[in-house]
Amino acid sequence: MRTRFVLSGVIAATMAATAVIGGVAQSGSAGARQMTFTEDVAPIIFNHCTSCHRPGEAAPFALLSYADVRPRGRSIALATRARQMPPWKAETGDFAFQGDRRLTDADIDVIARWVDAGMPQGDPAKLPPLPKFTDGWQLGEPDLVVRMPEGFAVPESGRDIYRNFVLPLNLQDDVWVKGVDFRPSARSVVHHSLFFLDATGAARQLDERDPLPGYNGGMGGGLALSRGRLGLAGRGGRGAAAAGVRGSSAGSTLGGWAPGAQPHLLPDDLAFFVPKGSDLVLSTHFHPSGKAESEASTVGLYFAKTAPTKTFTAIQLPPVFGFLAGLDIPAGENRYSISDSFEIPVDVKAFGVSAHAHYIGKTMTMKATLPDGETRTLLSIRDWDFGWQEQYLFSSYAALPAGTRLDVTVTYDNSAANRRNPSSPPKRVTWGEQSTDEMGSVTLQVVAARESDLPQLQQAVAVHLRDAALKSPIGALLLGARGGAGER
């Protein structure tokens, strides 16, 4: 009796297992039948790869047909299995992201099984049509289009180039900008571009001193940092935080562009403030492609019809891209980390999150601990890639009540085993603007749930920045040199 019971248990378990295995085999549309290109693989490639892998886009080869995909089948299986492709560094967290490009495990499995089966084409009549891709302005005709007046020559080979270009906007009035679209002329060499505003004329001066178009340096050639310094000198709550939002200082950001990134409008009536007389500074990273190119980028700006009713604030941890965090990574160290925490004083709604580091940055996390003790992951990147810096927008606002604590950790791998390490042998790395230096921060974009709470939020952000400066030898030095300008 007992034996029978055990046996039937085993049979039941086996049947259950078979059902599970069967379930896996049945997942997707294909069932037990052989995977074919036209029926199983083409829909995945067309929907997840072809937007970049087509002529005129960033990827180095097209994936538009069986003839394109077949010879690359093995590397496609590897790149998708490793989640290197499609590029999308954020792990799936507690809040869904707009335009999430990650493949499902089932999709990755379909590709692997098709490759294992010898990559059969299948019935050509079953090939789905290619999706319609919009060439040109993705958000419709912009309100203002500005163009680099002359091309910047990118040689066929050599080191990556970081170059800033100043584009006068010639605005007679202050405007509010809801979105920016960027169109490179030589996509194959433009790795990414960050957009800064300069209302001080500092960028123009740097440009004039350099005979070639633009001037050298990352991050607007220090504009982003001068923003940080302005923040340090800011008086009271309005200073630092308001500088970024109101865009009145050098180095306020308008976001950025990376290959494949979809341009977007800010949610609701949110907008960037762009004071009249501002110049747009494109901070562009070039990667020589084997063919000499000339880049003359075009930028389209989309204006808000009316001033926004809400102001958004960036909470960057640690502040100033980690400038004050004492980054000092010994050569060979593979587990270096910096972290920072911040308690949000008012109810906020987060709409976007982004991260920044250079080549040896490894992981980035931003976690929220809610007042009830529950934790939520806002961003988790396990395999940071300098080449794919995305502005991740949440599908809907992430509500974070007053008293929520944000914790950010950024880790670095400065060992020779890190294939992205730009220095061989590894060298000691400190904070700096060159790509062989490091930075590190995660930035959350929020609005106060009640606009009347905004000053309290900005005050807390400013105090956090000032405390970070006071704790850091370099920041204390700066504050000292300014005769206590950080004091109110």
Ligand code: HEC
């Ligand atoms: C957002 C744009 C984009 C999307 C989407 C994209 N790729 Fe790529 N892909 C690139 C770029 C750019 C490169 C060149 C290498 C690099 O910069 O990382 C590349 C390189 C590759 C490579 C060569 C990788 C290597 O290093 O050997 C493969 C294979 C590949 N892609 C397959 C795919 C597949 C399959 C998909 C869809 C599942 C896909 N890609 C989606 C942009 C994209």
